Amino acid sequence: MYLNEKLAVSLGKKAKNILKTDKEKEEIIVYGAINLLQTIFSIAWVIIAGAILGVLYEALIFSVSMSILRKYSGGFHASSPNRCIIGGTISAATAGLLVDKFFYKFSFVTTLIMIITFMIIAFIIVSLKAPVDSPQKPITKVSMKKMFKRNSIITLAIFSTIIIILCLFYSTNNKLYYLKITDCISLGCLWQSITLTDRGAAVFKKVDSVLKNIGERRKLN
Numbered sequence: 001m002y003l004n005e006k007l008a009v010s011l012g013k014k015a016k017n018i019l020k021t022d023k024e025k026e027e028i029i030v031y032g033a034i035n036l037l038q039t040i041f042s043i044a045w046v047i048i049a050g051a052i053l054g055v056l057y058e059a060l061i062f063s064v065s066m067s068i069l070r071k072y073s074g075g076f077h078a079s080s081p082n083r084c085i086i087g088g089t090i091s092a093a094t095a096g097l098l099v100d101k102f103f104y105k106f107s108f109v110t111t112l113i114m115i116i117t118f119m120i121i122a123f124i125i126v127s128l129k130a131p132v133d134s135p136q137k138p139i140t141k142v143s144m145k146k147m148f149k150r151n152s153i154i155t156l157a158i159f160s161t162i163i164i165i166l167c168l169f170y171s172t173n174n175k176l177y178y179l180k181i182t183d184c185i186s187l188g189c190l191w192q193s194i195t196l197t198d199r200g201a202a203v204f205k206k207v208d209s210v211l212k213n214i215g216e217r218r219k220l221n
Helices: 003-019 023-053 056-073 081-101 108-129 142-173 176-194 198-220
Strands: none
Touching: 023 056, 023 081, 056 081, 056 108, 056 142, 056 176, 081 176, 081 198, 108 142, 108 176, 142 176
8 A cells, every 4th residue: 555545544444433424425435535545745846856957937837737728638547556656747847947947048949830730739639539538437428538538628728728828928028937937838739639549558557667667676675
């Protein structure tokens, strides 16, 4: 059992005693606590990695954008919560470094073309693939699938609107952070959409397998 699961079970038992609930409600509390703790740990590690590498805001914006879209679109799931956190942290830190050290060198026109391309690709993939569920939590109802797909597209539309507004702000005062935010949002949407594809899932499975092997070797040592 992983740390967040142990904490969630402990919280569930305490809540059961305090609220005097039955076993079913305790399981609901534990499930909610696991998701909450998973989110807290994920954000904490992104903050730590981003702060160490000097890309805190970039990593956070990328991670939040990706997470919001993932809530509705689904996508590849790591084989354990810890590997999910590690993969998310590496992705966010890498994206932050790309935006901070590389993307900022592009001209406004080049950046605009890149952002538009990222968002178009995300729209296409989400429209074709979302939602992608997991074997543990399959989506069986057609109405639910339609709702998640619709919410995924709406989320991308909202992000696109935010990007347009930020680009307009940049065109009036040339503040670089407006472009950095748009880069992070579009890159987050693109990255999340890639997790919906078969090829993307295959790559992430290989990464997950590598992390799993590293973890098993450390246990043996």
